[in-house]
Amino acid sequence: VPVQYIVLKRSPLIPEMATQEVQLNETLAHLKTESETLKTKLEEERAKLHDVELHQVAEKVEALGQFVMKTRRTLKGHGNKVLCMDWCKDKRRIVSSSQDGKVIVWDAFTTNKEHAVTMPCTWVMACAYAPSGCAVACGGLDNKCSVYPLSLDKNENLAAKKKSVAMHTNYLSACSFTNSDMQILTSSGDGTCALWDVESGQLLQSFHGHAADVLCLDLAPSETGNTFVSGGCDKKANVWDMRSGQCIQSFETHESDINSVRYYPSGDAFASGSDDATCRLYDLRADREVAIYSKESIIFGVSSVDFSLSGRLLFGGYNDYTINVWDVLKGTRVSILFGHENRVSTLRVSPDGTAFCTGSWDHTLRIWA
Amino acid sequence: MSSKAPSANNLNQARQTVQQLRLEARIERIKISQASADIVKYCNQHQKSDPLIMGIPASENPFKEKKPCTVL
Numbered sequence: 207v208p209v210q211y212i213v214l215k216r217s218p219l220i221p222e223m224a225t226q227e228v229q230l231n232e233t234l235a236h237l238k239t240e241s242e243t244l245k246t247k248l249e250e251e252r253a254k255l256h257d258v259e260l261h262q263v264a265e266k267v268e269a270l271g272q273f274v275m276k277t278r279r280t281l282k283g284h285g286n287k288v289l290c291m292d293w294c295k296d297k298r299r300i301v302s303s304s305q306d307g308k309v310i311v312w313d314a315f316t317t318n319k320e321h322a323v324t325m326p327c328t329w330v331m332a333c334a335y336a337p338s339g340c341a342v343a344c345g346g347l348d349n350k351c352s353v354y355p356l357s358l359d360k361n362e363n364l365a366a367k368k369k370s371v372a373m374h375t376n377y378l379s380a381c382s383f384t385n386s387d388m389q390i391l392t393s394s395g396d397g398t399c400a401l402w403d404v405e406s407g408q409l410l411q412s413f414h415g416h417a418a419d420v421l422c423l424d425l426a427p428s429e430t431g432n433t434f435v436s437g438g439c440d441k442k443a444n445v446w447d448m449r450s451g452q453c454i455q456s457f458e459t460h461e462s463d464i465n466s467v468r469y470y471p472s473g474d475a476f477a478s479g480s481d482d483a484t485c486r487l488y489d490l491r492a493d494r495e496v497a498i499y500s501k502e503s504i505i506f507g508v509s510s511v512d513f514s515l516s517g518r519l520l521f522g523g524y525n526d527y528t529i530n531v532w533d534v535l536k537g538t539r540v541s542i543l544f545g546h547e548n549r550v551s552t553l554r555v556s557p558d559g560t561a562f563c564t565g566s567w568d569h570t571l572r573i574w575a
Numbered sequence: 576m577s578s579k580a581p582s583a584n585n586l587n588q589a590r591q592t593v594q595q596l597r598l599e600a601r602i603e604r605i606k607i608s609q610a611s612a613d614i615v616k617y618c619n620q621h622q623k624s625d626p627l628i629m630g631i632p633a634s635e636n637p638f639k640e641k642k643p644c645t646v647l
Contacts, residue, residue, distance in 0.1 A: 230586065237589035244596035255606045263611035267619070270628065278638040298637070315637050415595070453595060455602065472617045474610070492610035493602060516621035517614070518628055535615055560626040561638045575627070575638040 264535035279573040288565030303330035345378035393420040430473030437464030479508030515559030523550030
């Protein structure tokens with residue numbers, strides 16, 4: 207705000223000897239007023255478009271039938287809480303990471319362990335499979351994201367070929383390769399997200415805007431362009447332009463930490479799961495929340511969410527050890543799944559939508575279909 | 576240093592917040608009725624090929640086989 211503006215606004219009774227302090231105070235106050243005005247305007251604009259609810263538009267849609275989903279495989283081998291997992295594009299391999307510092311690659315069809323790496327830190331909170339299937343990325347309390355090429359030779363020590371890619375100033379909460387093995391997107395307890403070149407370890411872009419730890423991220427489906435969504439302890443979900451580093455949209459309706467975000471398959475919306483025990487759906491073109499998935503009886507936080515292939519079902523892994531399955535259109539719960547003996551910490555649907563995998567604090571992973 | 580004086584940091588943060596809000600206020604939005612209709616349409620178009628909704632026979636789903644095979 208230019209100094210002249212303040213001079214014009216000043217009452218003639220105030221002495222000409224304006225101090226630096228008075229100028230700064232007036233500038234800050236002016237900015238805060240403008241901030242409040244803009245926030246109110248945003249709310250008004252969003253409210254104008256609130257002509258109907260999603261479940262009302264979906265009234266005529268045929269109701270879903272009964273679901274029979276069971277645990278088809280149990281993957282045992284981690285010595286402590288499973289914190290994260292990801293599917294390989296081949297729809298059968300899975301990488302998982304644990305509080306015990308181990309990262310394991312499994313063949314989910316046979317339950318065989320194909321690779322295992324011991325990280326130099328405990329609490330490996332993030333792991334991801336490379337699109338080629340030839341490498342995995344992981345990190346956690348070491349504040350880094352490292353890439354391990356997967357060797358065909360089972361006897362080879364994977365740790366020897368480890369490549370350190372990302373460096374944050376606090377824990378790594380999530381990581382994801384972009385559409386190639388060459389770039390990785392990370393989120394961190396340091397409040398930022400970042401895009402890295404895997405080969406050189408160079409920081410390509412950083413994303414600032416969250417006011418607290420960023421806990422999760424998800425890349426938009428490749429057809430919809432270069433954006434991603436992140437969720438954090440500031441209760442905000444932010445949508446970012448990967449090229450410019452700009453936050454293009456921000457949503458703040460959750461009442462607690464957002465632990466998981468996932469794009470709807472069309473790329474026009476995304477779902478979130480939070481410690482406030484709700485999942486929510488945000489439409490990007492309407493620029494607002496369009497559905498809440500909650501029940502009075504559900505009081506424990508949601509750790510992870512993912513959509514079925516068509517986007518009609520939303521799976522949520524909860525801290526009360528269950529999985530709740532929601533009808534995305536009608537807003538109702540269609541199924542509740544039991545099996546894990548502790549918190550469900552991570553959940554992903556397989557690339558071809560035939561099954562989904564959950565990881566839990568009970569040290570196991572389960573494949574459901 | 577006076578405790579009442581706002582730091583340059585506070586000022587920068589306030590400026591950034593205002594700039595961000597100005598950006599967000601400018602974006603074009605559509606009505607929920609239209610946004611919802613598109614979400615419903617997408618589901619309807621893809622539901623018949625959604626294995627977790629339609630269910631696929633055990634013979635075609637490797638996870639539903641009764642005996643997991645072990646690679647020796």
